[in-house]
Amino acid sequence: xxxxxxxxxxxxxxxxxxxxxxxxxxxxxxxxxxxxxxxxxxxxxxxxxxxxxxxxxxxxxxxxxxxxxxxxxxxxxxxxxxxxxxxxxxxxxxxxxxxxxxxxxxxxxxxxxxxxxxxxxxxxxxxxxxxxxxxxxxxxxxxxxxxxxxxxxxxxxxxxxxxxxxxxxxx
Amino acid sequence: xxxxxxxxxxxxxxxxxxxxxxxxxxxxxxxxxxxxxxxxxxxxxxxxxxxxxxxxxxxxxxxxxxxxxxxxxxxxxxxxxxxxxxxxxxxxxxxxxxxxxxxxxxxxxxxxxxxxxxxxxxxxxxxxxxxxxxxxxxxxxxxxxxxxxxxxxxxxxxxxxxxxxxxxxxxxxxxxxxxxxxxxxxxxxxxxxxxxxxxxxxxxxxxxxxxxxxxxxxxxxxxxxxxxxxxxxxxxxxxxxxxxxxxxxxxxxxxxxxxxxxxxxxxxxxxxxxxxxxxxxxxxxxxxxxxxxxxxxxxxxxxxxxxxxxxxxxxxxxxxxxxxxxxxxxxxxxxxxxxxxxxxxxxxxxxxxxxxxxxxxxxxxxxxxxxxxxxxxxxxxxxxxxxxxxxxxxxxxxxxxxxxxxxxxxxxxxxxxxxxxxxxxxxxxxxxxxxxxxxxxxxxxxxxxxxxxxxxxxxxxxxxxxxxxxxxxxxxxxxxxxxxxxxxxxxxxxxxxxxxxxxxxxxxxxxxxxxxxxxxxxxxxxxxxxxxxxxxxxxxxxxxxxxxxxxxxxxxxxxxxxxxxxxxxxxxxxxxxxxxxxxxxxxxxxxxxxxxxxxxxxxxxxxxxxxxxxxxxxxxxxxxxxxxxxxxxxxxxxxxxxxxxxxxxxxxxxxxxxxxxxxxxxxxxxxxxxxxxxxxxxxxxxxxxxxxxxxxxxxxxxxxxxxxxxxxxxxxxxxxxxxxxxxxxxxxxxxxxxxxxxxxxxxxxxxxxxxxxxxxxxxxxxxxxxxxxxxxxxxxxxxxxxxxxxxxxx
Numbered sequence: 001x002x003x004x005x006x007x008x009x010x011x012x013x014x015x016x017x018x019x020x021x022x023x024x025x026x027x028x029x030x031x032x033x034x035x036x037x038x039x040x041x042x043x044x045x046x047x048x049x050x051x052x053x054x055x056x057x058x059x060x061x062x063x064x065x066x067x068x069x070x071x072x073x074x075x076x077x078x079x080x081x082x083x084x085x086x087x088x089x090x091x092x093x094x095x096x097x098x099x100x101x102x103x104x105x106x107x108x109x110x111x112x113x114x115x116x117x118x119x120x121x122x123x124x125x126x127x128x129x130x131x132x133x134x135x136x137x138x139x140x141x142x143x144x145x146x147x148x149x150x151x152x153x154x155x156x157x158x159x160x161x162x163x164x165x166x167x168x169x170x171x
Numbered sequence: 172x173x174x175x176x177x178x179x180x181x182x183x184x185x186x187x188x189x190x191x192x193x194x195x196x197x198x199x200x201x202x203x204x205x206x207x208x209x210x211x212x213x214x215x216x217x218x219x220x221x222x223x224x225x226x227x228x229x230x231x232x233x234x235x236x237x238x239x240x241x242x243x244x245x246x247x248x249x250x251x252x253x254x255x256x257x258x259x260x261x262x263x264x265x266x267x268x269x270x271x272x273x274x275x276x277x278x279x280x281x282x283x284x285x286x287x288x289x290x291x292x293x294x295x296x297x298x299x300x301x302x303x304x305x306x307x308x309x310x311x312x313x314x315x316x317x318x319x320x321x322x323x324x325x326x327x328x329x330x331x332x333x334x335x336x337x338x339x340x341x342x343x344x345x346x347x348x349x350x351x352x353x354x355x356x357x358x359x360x361x362x363x364x365x366x367x368x369x370x371x372x373x374x375x376x377x378x379x380x381x382x383x384x385x386x387x388x389x390x391x392x393x394x395x396x397x398x399x400x401x402x403x404x405x406x407x408x409x410x411x412x413x414x415x416x417x418x419x420x421x422x423x424x425x426x427x428x429x430x431x432x433x434x435x436x437x438x439x440x441x442x443x444x445x446x447x448x449x450x451x452x453x454x455x456x457x458x459x460x461x462x463x464x465x466x467x468x469x470x471x472x473x474x475x476x477x478x479x480x481x482x483x484x485x486x487x488x489x490x491x492x493x494x495x496x497x498x499x500x501x502x503x504x505x506x507x508x509x510x511x512x513x514x515x516x517x518x519x520x521x522x523x524x525x526x527x528x529x530x531x532x533x534x535x536x537x538x539x540x541x542x543x544x545x546x547x548x549x550x551x552x553x554x555x556x557x558x559x560x561x562x563x564x565x566x567x568x569x570x571x572x573x574x575x576x577x578x579x580x581x582x583x584x585x586x587x588x589x590x591x592x593x594x595x596x597x598x599x600x601x602x603x604x605x606x607x608x609x610x611x612x613x614x615x616x617x618x619x620x621x622x623x624x625x626x627x628x629x630x631x632x633x634x635x636x637x638x639x640x641x642x643x644x645x646x647x648x649x650x651x652x653x654x655x656x657x658x659x660x661x662x663x664x665x666x667x668x669x670x671x672x673x674x675x676x677x678x679x680x681x682x683x684x685x686x687x688x689x690x691x692x693x694x695x696x697x698x699x700x701x702x703x704x705x706x707x708x709x710x711x712x713x714x715x716x717x718x719x720x721x722x723x724x725x726x727x728x729x730x731x732x733x734x735x736x737x738x739x740x741x742x743x744x745x746x747x748x749x750x751x752x753x754x755x756x757x758x759x760x761x762x763x764x765x766x767x768x769x770x771x772x773x774x775x776x777x778x779x780x781x782x783x784x785x786x787x788x789x790x791x792x793x794x795x796x797x798x799x800x801x802x803x804x805x806x807x808x809x810x811x812x813x814x815x816x817x818x819x820x821x822x823x824x825x826x827x828x829x830x831x832x833x834x835x836x837x838x839x840x841x842x843x844x845x846x847x848x849x850x851x852x853x854x855x856x857x858x859x860x861x862x863x864x865x866x867x868x869x870x871x872x873x874x875x876x877x878x879x880x881x882x883x884x885x886x887x888x889x890x891x892x893x894x895x896x897x898x899x900x901x902x903x904x905x906x907x908x909x910x911x912x913x914x915x916x917x918x919x920x921x922x923x924x925x926x927x928x929x930x931x932x933x934x935x936x937x938x939x940x941x942x943x944x945x946x947x948x949x950x951x952x953x954x955x956x957x958x959x960x961x962x963x964x965x
Contacts, residue, residue, distance in 0.1 A: 021291070035200035036193015038419070040368045041452035045875040048368060076193035089191040093183055096844045100674030101190030102197065102368040102419030123888075131882040134875060136368050136420050137674050139851030140883040142844060 005069040009034070010078025018065045024058075025049045027065035028075060036076040036105050040134070047133035050106035051075045057113035059106075059132070074112070076105035087157070088112060088150040097146030099137030107133045107143060115151050119158075123148065177683040177693060181840035185693070186678040195417040201374045201387045203445035207236055209435055210293035211448070212283040212300050213458060214275035217311065217529035217868020218322065219304035221273055221282065229285055229299040234292035236442055238300065239284045239434065241270040248437055249403045251430060251493070254395075255500035257645040262334040262525070265325035267493035267532075269403070269430035269437075275304070276324055276492035277529050278868050279457025281430050286438045286446055311864040313489040313526035314466050324492060324527040333490050333525035334499060338507040340582030341518030346481025350472035354554045360543050361938050362464035362489065362862040363855075364456055364872075365536050366880050369419020371459055372449030373432040375439035383410045384436055390415040390701075391425045391671055392711020395648065397703045399428040399496065404436055415701040418673030422852070423535035424459050425673070426713050427496035431458065456873045461862055462536020464489040465502065465543050471551040472518075477561050477569045481518040484510055484547065490525045491532035497646075498534045499525060504644045505540025505632075505714075508583040512548035513592045513630040513806060514570040519582050529868045535713060537852055538631070538913040545629045549918035550935070553626070553925065557934050563922070564600065567628050568593060578899070585632060587804045588898045588906075595830045596628055598892050599808035602828045608812060616930055622825075623927025625811040627919035633907040634719030634803035634898075650716070651798035653708050654724035656685055656732050658791040660778035662771030664689070664696045669709015670721035671701045675909055676841040677717050681725050683837050684903070688729040689736075690756025690770050707794075715805070715907030718837065723901040724797035730902075731793035736773040742784035743768055743776060803898045803906040807831040809850070811919040815927040820946025822858060822924055824887040829915065832894040834906030842908050843891045849912020850889050855881045857920035861939050879939075932956055 002017040009032060016031060028034045028051065037060060040048030044062040051060045052074040079086040088108050091097065098104040107130065114121065114129045121129065126147045127140065135143060189195045226238040250266040270281040283300050287293035308322035315321055316331040324331055347353065374387040384406050390396045393413035401408040418425060435448040450458065465486050472481035488502030507521040538545075552570075556563040572579050574591040581587060605624070612622040635641070638649035655667040666685050672678065682696040699705055710716075733753065740758035741748040750761045759767035773791065776782060780789035812826040829846050836842050859879040863872045872878040897904025917938070924945065925934055931952040937944060 019291070026290075029199075030202075033202070034193070035197075036195075038197070038369070039199065039449075040370070041875055043452060043874060046368065046452070046880075076191075080192055085188075085191070092191055093187045096184065096840045098187065098190055099676070099844060099848060100368065100418065100420040101186070101195055104190055105193050108191065127883040131884045134368065134880050134882060136366055136422070136852070136880065137848045138844060139847035139849075139886050139889060141847045141886075141888055143883065 003066050005066055007068050008072045010074060020064065020066050022065045023061055024063040024065045024068050025060035028060060034075050034077050038102055038105060040103065046103070047110060048103045048106040050109045050133060052109055052112060057110045074109070076108060079108065087153045091146040091150035091153065095142050095146040095149055097138065097142045103133060103135045107135065111147050111150065114147065115154060119151055119155050121151060176687065178687040178837055181838055182679055182683055182693060184676050184679045185682055186676065197369055197417045197419055198372045198374060198387050198389045199449045203374065203376055206445040206447055207286050207288060207442060208290040208293045209284055209286045209438055209446050209448040210290065210297055211281050211431055211434065212297045213454065214271070214278060214280040214282050216275060216304050216306055217278045217309045218307040219275050220307060221271065221275065221302060222305050223301065223303035224283065225301040226283060228301065229296040232292065232296045232299060234288040235285060235296050236288065237286045237438060239270065239438065241268060241272040244270055244437060245272060248433055249405070251428065252399060252402050253494040253496060253499065254399065254647040255497045255645060256647060257334065257336055257499050257503045260334040260336040260503065262499055263325065263328040264494055265327055269433045277531055278870060279531055280492065284434045284438065286442060309529045309868040311528050311530050311868050313487040313528055316526050316528045317487065317524065324529065328527055331527040333494065333527050336503045336523045337521065338583065339520035340584065343481050343483055343518040343520040346518035347470065347472045347483065350480060351475045352473050352558055353470055354551060354558050355470045356551060356554055356935055358467040358469055358547055358550060359937055360463040360465040360467070360546065362533070363462045363536055363860055364862050364878055365422045365424035365459065365462060366875065367420030367422055367424055370450035370452055370455040371425060371429060371431065372447070373435040374445060374447045375436040376445040377440040377443055379443055383412065384440065385412045385414065386432070386436060387414045388432055389418050389425050391418065391421045391673060391713055393671055393701055393703050394669060394709045395711055396428050400433065400436060403433045412704045415671055421673050422537040423462065423539055423713060426535055426711070427460060452875065453873060457531055457870055460495050460534035461491065461531050462533060463543060464533050467547060469547055469551055471555055473555055475559065477559055477566045479514055479516050479555070479570050482511060482516050484521045486521070486523045488523055488525050489528050489530065489533055491530045492527060493532050495532035495534035498532060500644065500646060501535050501540045506544050508585050509541050509544035509632055510548055511581055511583060512545060513572055513590070513628055515572050517582055530864060537849065538910045541631045541910065542914045542917060545627070545631065545914045546918040549627045549629065549922065553922045554934055557929065563626050564596070564605065567596065567626065586801060587630065588801060588900050589896050590630065590804060590806045591896055592628055592806060595806060595832055595894055596808040598894065599810045599828050599830045602890065602892060603810050603812060603826060619817065621815040621817050621927040623813045623815060623923040625813070625919040625921065625923025625926055627809040627915045627922065629915040630804050630806040631911060631914045632802045632804055633715035633910060634799060635714035635716045636799060636802045638798050648710060650710055650720070651796060652710060652721045652724040653794060653796045654721065654728040655792065655794040656725065656728040658732060658774040660775050662695060662774045664691055666696060666698045666725060667706045668698065668700050668721045668725060669706050670717040671709070671712045672717055673712065675712065675717060675845065676838065677721065680718055680837045680841060681722060684722055684726050685729045688726060689733055715909040719803050719901060719905045719907045720797065720799055722905055723799065723903065724795050726902050727797055728793045728795035731795065732791060735793065736770060736791060738784060739773050739777055739787065740768045743782065799901060801900040803834065803900060805831065805833045805906040805908065805911050807911060807915060809915040809919040811923040813923040813927055815924060815945065817949055820942035820944070820949065822940055822945060826890065827887050828890045828892065829912065830892040830894065831908065831911050832896050833908035833911060834898045835895050835904040836893055839893060842893060845908045846891050846912040847889050849910060850916040851881060851886045853913045853916025854886060854920055856917045857938055857940060859885060859939050
């Protein structure tokens with residue numbers, strides 16, 4: 001009945017046997033203990049559970065853990081490296097892009113994908129790209145500001161030292 | 172030890188690092204050894220008798236630990252209490268059981284609970300519970316529920332009337348008899364679903380040795396949760412600990428204690444193992460409280476010159492199937508007292524009928540009663556302006572309480588603390604260039620373009636509140652707050668508050684208050700909330716009271732700390748106490764600044780107590796129990812500018828300007844954020860949101876998409892302007908900002924759309940103003956007038 005899966009989560013490899021019906025979000029939260037990924041609606045509407053699956057933003061309540069077999073998964077816990085906040089985290093903090101914080105991990109993971117696809121989004125593009133991530137606290141204004149700021153900084157830091165193209169760095 | 176000024180600066184939030192790294196602790200993140208999981212079977216019918224309930228198949232399922240029904244808990248869990256009992260209101264409180272005994276009264280009413288070794292097994296087992304229902308007639312709308320022959324919900328509430336409550340002032344009948352002009356409007360405040368992003372849940376743990384219950388709970392007010400849990404479970408209050416550290420939004424929906432919370436506690440004790448219950452979103456839609464849902468008949472009396480002389484309101488408030496914890500207070504005291512708004516209306520009368528229907532219980536949702544009041548009066552002012560052919564700005568100015576009149580005792584007997592309504596209106600008008608907009612509107616109308624300008628000049632009552640007033644209003648509790656400020660030997664401080672911020676940022680603003688007062692770096696201050704074992708008491712976070720009341724308690728405790736520290740400094744510096752000067756964490760002797768002790772020096776000495784002045788107790792810790800002397804009254808002016816496409820009915824918000832005066836501002840960034848979020852919810856009500864029941868009592872807008880929780884493309888940029896008129900009623904001049912945006916915004920949007928469509932003869936619209944509804948309203952108006960005002964003129 002159980003099925004073996006191997007996944008790489010935030011750089012660490014894991015092998016588990018799971019029920020075929022186990023949702024990826026429950027695998028992350030309950031099996032791996034990565035509770036930074038939240039469940040807001042369990043029906044793919046709110047985006048609180050957004051993680052990256054092989055670099056693409058997915059709603060992890062809409063993916064079975066077995067579907068993620070062999071994949072690389074990134075969650076909010078993997079955003080900061082060596083205690084250094086990711087520019088997206090920095091920008092959300094500075095721009096007051098969160099209040100209760102429940103939707104925030106999902107919004108930030110969606111932002112990683114958004115900025116990788118389009119390092120220079122307009123505010124309108126940011127709003128369009130994040131329409132699948134609901135937030136009940138902020139009215140989105142400071143989320144948009146945070147994404148804009150993060151994008152600017154990621155471009156600057158990608159361009160500055162070694163001339164690495166922003167696109168390559170984002171990936 | 173230079174400390175920059177903290178009060179008034181946009182300090183980055185101290186709660187954020189754990190929230191942005193995924194290290195927060197929301198209730199669903201709690202995992203205890205041996206933890207079991209509970210799921211609740213909810214009624215699929217809005218009104219039915221349970222004729223058979225067989226749990227045997229579910230019980231036999233591997234992994235199922237227990238199945239409970241209403242009969243199993245009968246006598247073991249008391250009914251859910253109602254904690255707001257307005258006096259002189261003939262309120263009926265029918266029993267609200269955690270699980271129905273024989274009759275279900277709304278879709279989502281609890282029927283049984285399953286506890287299992289995993290959440291998946293628990294949810295599976297719900298399908299194995301066999302229930303036969305005998306369906307009963309259903310009524311979901313309040314005016315239908317009070318009509319003769321309507322289905323009855325409760326034996327002891329004839330006509331489904333939960334209460335009739337009145338408030339009045341002056342002589343409203345004379346005002347209407349003598350009125351030169353009267354405008355009337357039926358207003359529907361549609362039902363809203365709070366939709367905090369985190370659904371509700373509880374993890375309960377029973378310690379049989381100590382006889383103690385620990386509940387991790389998604390609560391805005393853990394001490395109230397402790398008290399109510401004691402009443403329902405019978406466990407003594409001092410044997411219950413409630414922890415609510417990180418809470419994912421509440422907006423009022425996490426004030427009440429719910430059946431699910433109590434069932435979790437019950438199961439944990441019965442099974443002697445930890446039990447977790449977390450709602451699904453679908454469950455949240457039907458089983459967590461809803462908000463608003465009024466039908467109002469409103470009449471405004473005035474003279475031809477625009478002087479408003481009287482206001483008469485009849486409101487039918489849908490309370491749902493049972494009384495939620497604070498439900499009766501919302502459409503009564505929190506609504507009726509504020510219907511006259513920021514105007515000198517000497518005569519008013521409010522009649523409120525609370526009505527039971529076969530719907531989810533209704534309770535406080537952001538603003539709670541005050542949005543219903545502000546919408547009503549602001550809408551009526553615009554209707555009067557239309558009737559008198561006056562500019563709505565001029566009409567408002569004519570009736571404003573003047574800034575010299577404060578403190579102003581309104582006809583409601585509330586005493587408004589401070590205000591300057593012309594000033595905030597001026598700023599808003601200037602920001603949008605009102606005159607230019609009116610010119611553009613006139614030009615546009617000739618070309619079939621419909622620009623609308625919507626005003627909302629609002630005032631709200633918040634900072635709840637004096638405990639004596641709470642008692643007078645029938646609130647079954649106090650509204651004071653305690654605070655403790657403790658400075659440790661290392662100079663680090665702990666600040667304890669009985670409020671429970673859950674997104675509003677008070678871990679930061681409270682640290683700013685204490686840092687400013689004691690000259691401590693903000694990173695050395697830890698604000699502790701959300702744990703009844705650590706905090707003596709508290710009434711929680713709602714009613715925009717956290718900073719105004721909780722923050723006042725904190726500053727007064729901090730002042731005591733500074734006072735003691737100053738005396739200790741005088742002793743150590745061998746100076747007279749009156750010669751000690753304090754500046755940014757340094758106590759020095761007047762005239763000789765080099766003779767000084769830092770607050771850290773003092774903290775160390777106070778904690779080791781080697782050299783204390785005679786009679787001074789060791790330690791550097793002070794508490795203050797603060798009971799406000801009055802409510803506070805934030806105010807402001809919001810202007811919404813819309814373009815309405817008359818062909819499609821689409822409303823486009825071109826600009827939204829919010830001028831808000833919430834008293835003195837501690838952290839401008841946080842204040843603006845509160846306004847953004849509040850306005851977004853108000854716009855949500857105006858344009859998108861609404862709970863809709865079908866005839867059978869099914870909630871057909873039962874998901875975030877069907878209901879339309881606004882997304883990032885649906886909320887415009889909000890331009891915020893802050894003004895600061897201190898409140899004289901508390902030590903820091905604070906008022907509160909958690910609800911202003913919601914209270915002010917809905918009517919600004921509706922007024923804007925009505926203004927845009929005035930050429931069609933449209934002066935009022937129902938909410939939400941979806942394109943379809945706007946289009947239909949326009950088409951109806953065209954049919955009625957028999958004209959098509961493509962180039963209407965005015």
